Amino acid sequence: MHDGDSSLEPKRVRGGRTQRREARSGGPGGVKRPYIIRNIPTYDILSEESLEKIEATAERLLAEIGIELRDDAVAMELYRKAGAKVRDISEGIWRVTFEPGMVREILKTAPAEFTQHARNPANNVQIGGKNVVLAPSYGSPFVMDLDKGRRYGSIQDFRNFIKLGQTSPWLHHSGGTVCEPTDIPVNKRHLDMVYSHMRYSDRAFLGSITAPERAEDSIEMCRVLFGAEFVDQNCVIMGNFNTTSPMVLDGVTASGIRAYAAANQGSIHLPFLLGGAVAPLTMAGMVAQGLAESMSSCALAQLVRPGAPVVLAAFFSSMSLKSGSPTFGTPEPALASLVMGQLARRLKLPLRCAGNFSTSKLPDGQAMQQSMMSMMSAIQGGANYILHSAGFLDGLLSMSYEKMVMDMDMCGALHAYLDGIEVNEDTLAFEALNELGPGQHLFSTQHTLRHYETAYWDSALDDNQPWETWDEQGGIDYAARANTRWKKLLAEYQAPAIDQGTDEALLDFIARRKAAVQDMWY
């Protein structure tokens, strides 16, 4: 029942303990894994029959209700030419319906797996299949730390989060809007954001999607960095596009999708589903809707340029029965995310789903309990690109410095988890027990000496000392340790080298683009 069961024997190519050992012995400057290749099967919780019912409901939603497309006549024409029925609702608003099976057919041109290139080729990531790529959280207007509390994010915060991510061997991708740099005009901040990713990280990243010209600028900057020809042939940037749930695709989103696809760049198609608000409360229906919206959005990219990389996606959340507020890191969306993994594999598309979600306003026990429940669903469910892997607090309204380093550490634990259990003569360790026999400690056995440096993942943030030692050292809690750690990591951060000519060309592009338009603050 496990698609992608890779547990039979450990893979030695890229993932697995061999690489882990290298990453450790190499230390911060050593060999790191650019992404994880999962060595455990996915957790498949629904039967074939139930999955088929969800898929049939998604098809029925697309056929009988359809997508409301707004303000993008080009997208409308693409859908119409592909065979969709398009009905005028009012000026610039159309209802697009698809015969059952039609969207699935269009999606056959989408790659099951693709490479997103980084400016440092050692950091290229493979998206899809058994690969897992972890990226920091995305889109919070506020930032938080224990010293200064909650405030609007600035470009300095933005750079700081990129730098923190870059220091972590357990993240693989620089993310996108790691926080909103609200001190930069709305119509110009995409330039500073994309530049920050290019300059302060040497990993792959996401570009702007908030206006068609910002999407184009993001891609144009990639042409400066990678060369225009390389960009046309390879995915070097992705855009993260939200449908307007329920069942709406707005013009800004549709034209952004078209821009990324036309340039052969990647696009993530994410319904952000709050149960009871913009989706049914019940998980089966929420997943069906997520599938329908994401499939029809992915299809637009394929109609623009067949073969353009797309990522199926869904963000599931529940709500508080007391207040009606959205809740994150709760059990029902975790289950839904596992199911989304099953559906993505049946569709043979890469998946973005779940992350380190929490509703907590502090990096406390609630935060980490909710995060772990949500993140495990992404990891176990087979999500390939996990945005929101670090920093998420306050129901996505705040990016937390402490939570960022807590989650980065947790991502390290998840590397070990995805490596699974090796079963062979050596790890079965009969000799270890036979060496000294019953009742004898194994500290000094050959097996222990051979394995003790690599057997267990080692946290940089957990306190594993005896209580007395911990108490003597001040009895510091997890949040305070995280506070110390992010400051240390930022202080030690070193920017990856960049070609000076390229850097100047990027800065010149930005200066020209900024000079060309008035500041806009909304």
Place this chain on the structure above:
Amino acid sequence: MHDGDSSLEPKRVRGGRTQRREARSGGPGGVKRPYIIRNIPTYDILSEESLEKIEATAERLLAEIGIELRDDAVAMELYRKAGAKVRDISEGIWRVTFEPGMVREILKTAPAEFTQHARNPANNVQIGGKNVVLAPSYGSPFVMDLDKGRRYGSIQDFRNFIKLGQTSPWLHHSGGTVCEPTDIPVNKRHLDMVYSHMRYSDRAFLGSITAPERAEDSIEMCRVLFGAEFVDQNCVIMGNFNTTSPMVLDGVTASGIRAYAAANQGSIHLPFLLGGAVAPLTMAGMVAQGLAESMSSCALAQLVRPGAPVVLAAFFSSMSLKSGSPTFGTPEPALASLVMGQLARRLKLPLRCAGNFSTSKLPDGQAMQQSMMSMMSAIQGGANYILHSAGFLDGLLSMSYEKMVMDMDMCGALHAYLDGIEVNEDTLAFEALNELGPGQHLFSTQHTLRHYETAYWDSALDDNQPWETWDEQGGIDYAARANTRWKKLLAEYQAPAIDQGTDEALLDFIARRKAAVQDMWY
């Protein structure tokens, strides 16, 4: 590949949303679930081939190294008569080896599933199969709370933890040594502990195992509470027995196992495996050893009384590579626990495994992150009886009041998780989206109105309010809310009724037993 996949269609008998709805609408006085019947498959991470290798290694350990049995000639004779080879090592110490397959053959008389009776029959628990029974943590010498910090546990703390457990609809079993009541003499505290479970809870519980006469006293008190004939025919108490890893069964443990089995009571057979100390560091070997030790210990119970209820068990932990200290809630033991679930199902025995483990000294983010990783492995791996489901901190050295209520709340979330996702016409919710169509919020749809009270598990402890509201109310963190909550729960606690004659008989038994011997403090 999933044994016990029950996801095909939701079960309506006992578990599932029907009961959940009842539990909610009924509130504290309403219908509660006495235990969970899982409605999601188990997470099976190893292949058949790898499992067979682990099983073969366990058999080889038993055949070639064997178990060192100490100070129990009766147990030695039982093993010998069953066909084991017994070799004298020294006075009262024997090496017992078993031909491959022999222990597995002996275990065929053990029930795959059994009922442990509670004094309130509504709280009887079913152990084995698809059933999940949650119990508080066990065995900490210290207790902690945010007001008074860490100190030795007392009988008052012991009673408090039983009372807190009893208030929770998300625990099903009262546990055993919820903390050590260190203010009671060592040779008499079992009497007060067993009485406290009987008096302050009306759920099933664990008895003493620290000396043969204490095991006998525990069972004798059950005869007072339930009647001797009932006890002989039914499991009303269980003992939690630790092997002395690696590969030793000491006389106190062996005679305790014999006492429980002879009385037809349950026994849990738990190797407590610290990798690199009393087990190999590598997980495949640790699991093989756990299986060998637990199987041979379970077998003793079957030799005493075939059919006596036994629970296969294992406690896996890792160690800090920096300090050599044991670590809990880490990824490798979580994987091992999933594998132990697969092995238990192949052996057709109920399983106790993992729990809310953490090395943290405070109820902080580390605590809940580690707890969730560990607890999920028990839940997903199919453990049937999950001791340490609430209160565990400080590497099992401390029972925390705040962690107790945090974990109780998490156990609620896990009820919802184990209920899985129902897929039917109603939950697929086509009509919900069709009612108002694209772009329209679903707040007021018939589907939302019908489901909003029961769609999501509702935490008693998480803060899901908007940041502004939370901030206005003082910006209270999770630990502080837990501190308020345990005090409130204790203040509101009401003892379940008990027959006055029975209560007096129990107190009389205790008084006589206490008077008969001198206090011992070690």
